[in-house]
Amino acid sequence: MTDISTPAIRLTGLRKSFGAVDAVAGVDLAIADGEFFSMLGPSGSGKTTVLRMIAGFELPTAGTVELGGRDVTRLAPFERDVNTVFQDYALFPHMTVLENVEYGLKVRRVARRERRERAEQALASVRLEGFGGRRPAAMSGGQRQRVALARALVNRPKVLLLDEPLGALDLKLREQMQVELKAIQREVGITFVFVTHDQDEALTMSDRVAVFDAGRIAQVGTPEEVYERPRSSFVAGFVGTSNVFTGDVSRALFARDGVFSVRPEKIEISADTGAPGTVAEVVYAGAVTRYVVDLDAGSRAVVVSQNRHDGAPLAARGQRVHLTWHDEHIVEIPPVAKETAHA
Amino acid sequence: MHSGRILLAALAAGVLTLAGCGGDGGGDAAGSGPGGLTVPKIDKLAALGAGEGEVNVVSWAGYVEDGSTDKSVDWVTGFEKETGCQVNNKIAGTSDEMVALMKTGEYDVVSASGDASLRLIYGGDVAPVNTDLLSNYKDVFEGLKNKAWNSVDGVPYGAPHGRGANLLMYRTDTVTPAPTSWSAVFDPASPHKGKITAYDSPIYIADAALYLMKTKPELNIKNPYALDDTQFQAAVDLLKQQNELIGEYWSDYTKEVQAFKAGNSVLGTTWQVITNLTKADGAPVEAILPAEGATGWSDTWMVSAKAGHPNCAYLWMNHIISPTANAGVAEWFGEAPSNRLSCAETKDKNHCATFHAEDEAYFEQVWYWTTPLARCIDGRKDVTCKDYSAWTQAWTTIKG
């Protein structure tokens, strides 16, 4: 899937400072042709700034941006073969939906007939046939989002950049759009770079994920790698919930020094074997029930258990329990948190 | 909201009604003249009381000087100290402005010219003056007392102040040779096109009429303020032609001083006081009385019928015609004083001679501003003359 030899995007030593603040503090990354690549991180981690430097809206303080092997670091947005779907969609309010979609083709002087055809096609691909005559203001959030997608895709860019495009949608619509986006990407076969702070979104849609922390990439990998083998406690904590044990607790639980992580769904509650503790909280959440257990070893652990039967809790608040897990689910986090991401 | 809508509806209905019965006489100038009018009965002040502490004055520029323009020119401060009447002065640029200001009833005294005085008297805006209360009145030239513009049926309506002529000012560095005739401002081929100025008031039509009186005898103009249709049209045409030459019209004297100083204006009508101020500003200007004679003014201090400070008003009137103050104004403004004792008080001992103070023959050449009436004031009975409202509307047309 990931043909690294001719990357669609290559970022080298990318930095961006706003005054004294380093928004991006050195990013190296290669994204392969046709990849669905997500940049995941909390707000302020630099992921959007990286996206904006790829699009050309921001000029890097240092480093280079290559698109398809060409150095575009100093080129203006209109000179780059990428298109962007904005968080607020950025539809032109004074144009109809069709005019919005046609805009890029019109600017590039595509003949009227072809322009119209391709725009209708693009609208059809996002299931908005017949909406061309409407104004953006007369459409729902999900529809606007799809217009923005059509407006970008109609230009057949090499790379499509998506800046938290689902952030403004409600949960149901968001989940539906996640599936659709993935389908569209598979259909058109172009590189998608998807910025999000929602780890579920990143894990479900992406071929690979880069986790951003404080202007740097903390880890790059497939969703499975990032989730199952977090390489820093930040990644372990940000991607999904994780129980991270250090110091004396590590020594008590794993009989050696180091930082260890165990995912809550990998832990089982048992009556008599494993690490002892007391249930501090029981939270029923439909499909699963979450137990917060104060370990005697001195830390707190979260356990998630599927409600496979009648949903009756495995333990009650205040109850003494033991926690067990398989050795292969223990992730030892490398001691040096600082790492450079290798694609 | 409700009442607003009713009001609008009423308005709309009113307009419709008015529009429906339209067509009744528009240009009815019926009452235009003292013939059909009576003077409103207003009592004169019987006795002088104590001053009220202030007096509100409407005056021509240069008539009320307290030393703020020129330190040595001050006849107000002494008066204020002596009488305790604080003088609040409002300068008017034209007679029309004076009439409008006096109609507000907020002013006590006014230095009215002949084209304003009768309008004020018949409009009931000024009261007759009890001359017994003015100790200096006895020294005023007899030739200025009880004239058509300051009295009605022998009842005096004011204290004569002074008289003078509207002069022709020019810049000595650009206008050569020096002009001697009003033709300088009417010549269509003037080399000073675009830099000529004229007084911005309908009464300026009389200046054109005066020029025509001397240069076009066939028009038979006897008095520049009594113009029948033909004569009026000739004057208006002359002024429309002059409009091509005009850079700007002036009524604000500071505007004229600045224009002459900068050279935007180099030739045009003026008052002596403006010439004095322009010279004081360092601009090379002179003023002359052209060969044709000139329009001019004979001013009268009048007291408002609604004066809030009548005693201070009388004190002021008596002061301003006193020999020293009268001499001061006369010299500063550049006019002939009204008090015969003033001639001894002027700094320039020749002032009264220069301004022909006692020369009634000279002032026969000067046509004092007078309000034009429909009943010709030159005595003709067979024609109707253009009244002042016609002059006003013509003035708009002239300026285009």
Add this chain to the structure above:
Amino acid sequence: MVGLGSYLHRHPRLRLAGLLSAPLLWLVVAYLGALAVLLVSAFWTVNGFTGEVVRQFSLGNFRTILTEEVYRNVALRSVGVAAAVTVICVVVAVPMAFFMAKVASARSRHWLVIAILTPLWASYLVKAYAWRILLANNGPMDTLFDGPGYGLPATVLVLAYMWLPYMILPVYAGLERLPDSLLEASADLGARAGRTFRSVVLPTLVPSVFAGSIFTFSLSLGDYITVQIVGGKTQLIGNLVYANIGAANNLPFAAAIATVPVLIMVIYLLAVRRSGALEEL
């Protein structure tokens, strides 16, 4: 007081009436009332000699205005001046406002807004007389540009200077509301700066420009002071109104003339209403 407060709380209409009655009264009496008096007095006349108003219905004033060529000329000239001032203001204000809203940094933006607003604090007369000196013979404008001197062009120039802030501010406000992402989206779709300005910025600015033009147009249409100071012998509608109130003391005729700009503004407002400019005010 508690009783009254809770009573009013339970009767929102009464509360509204109490809140609005004073301003509404002001609107009806002082504003519409004044307009009504103006309209009515336009049908009166004035005694040509004493200047007393004759309260008798007459269409004479309007007949004079409609038949005398000079009033038509002055009205057309005034509309021309107002239109020219508006066009100049638009041409100058749009790039300036664009710079302020989209290019300048947030901190300098505040200073720019202040710089635009400060001249509004200076007296109108001071500014007009300053221009009279700038435009005088051998004055700075004359020396530098062989200047326009006093006259119609000077009037347009000075009025454009006077009313520029009233154009910049609504355009600036309109641009501030224009999301940056629209400009980025346009560039992203391949448009260069000029194309973006034409296709995205200008169309979204139309209502703001019309809103500003309502100010510049009506203020220019009513002006009589600037033209007196720098206009040379030019007269505009405002001068005729002023001359008939101040000099000629013919209030009814002045009222009749004053209905002309009112009429022009009503026509103008109806025309721009379609653009949505009134929502921008």
